[in-house]
Amino acid sequence: NKEGPRILGGFARPAEKSAAELAQLLAHHALVVDMRPAAEFAAGAVPGTISVPMNASFTTWMGWLVPYDQDFYLIGDAAAVDLAVRDLAMIGLDRVGGWFAPEVVTQWAAAERAPLSVIPQIGALDLSESLKHGGVTLVDVRNPGEWAASHINGARHIPLGHLGRRLDEIPRDKPIVMQCAAGARSMIGASLLKARGIDRVINLTGGFGAWASAGLPTVQ
Structure with a gap:
């Protein structure tokens, strides 16, 4: 310039x-x-x-x-x-x-001459079926207050701001679904995992809100 x-x-x-x-x-x-x-x-x-x-x-x-x-x-x-x-x-x-x-x-x-990185999306109903069969690991990146109020049974809770330091807590033996409140923070989290070489990462479309709106069970 x-x-x-x-x-x-x-x-x-x-x-x-x-x-x-x-x-x-x-x-x-x-x-x-x-x-x-x-x-x-x-x-x-x-x-x-x-x-x-x-x-x-x-x-x-x-x-x-x-x-x-x-x-x-x-x-x-x-x-x-x-x-x-x-x-x-x-x-x-x-x-x-x-x-x-x-x-x-x-x-x-x-x-x-290389493919771009893609992060697949999953809907709440499909995630529910996958969790029933133990087919995925679910990671909730919301803050502690959101988690305490209500969350999806079986999810692992790692707030987004701490995710980079706590990757060793996430099993790698099955696809990982990232989840937040509406799907935005979880996309950031999914990108962090992908950048660290964890390829089987999926984002929950609509996040916890979509799960709750579908009438699926939650726990406190």
Whole structure:
């Protein structure tokens, strides 16, 4: 950029990077956060990236999940990146090493000749049947108050903010279904598992709300 970095309210947008640079960064285990909507991430994402959509909860989950002492990178359009850089700096996350436009996802797949990572979805009724037959492990990533109020019998409770440090508590012998209240936090959690090399991960569409609305049993 011959004009230098754009300044937004005193915060400079970092340099845009290419698909080749993304591949190199991921090969060195860099932290890359995809800010696209969760449904787009679920349909196809670059393996090794994590999903934290740009919405009202963005800085909350970035503050929980991103180390403050290392560089990280963002995938999103320029406007989203500008907002993210500003908002993250205000909570002390100021080590954005660069950003990638959303098109980098398909560019990476074409350049690497590799499939994108996909997170399948499951409905409440299908999950109920799978749990009856012991076919899946269910992980509830809601906060302790939500869990105490009501939860699905047999679920393991690991709040999303602690998930990265407690992966060893999750069995790997069967597919893992991630669940929250409505399906948003669980998608972030599912992306964390996928980025750590746990491939058989599924998201519960609609979360606990969909389960309860279907009249399925809960416990306290």
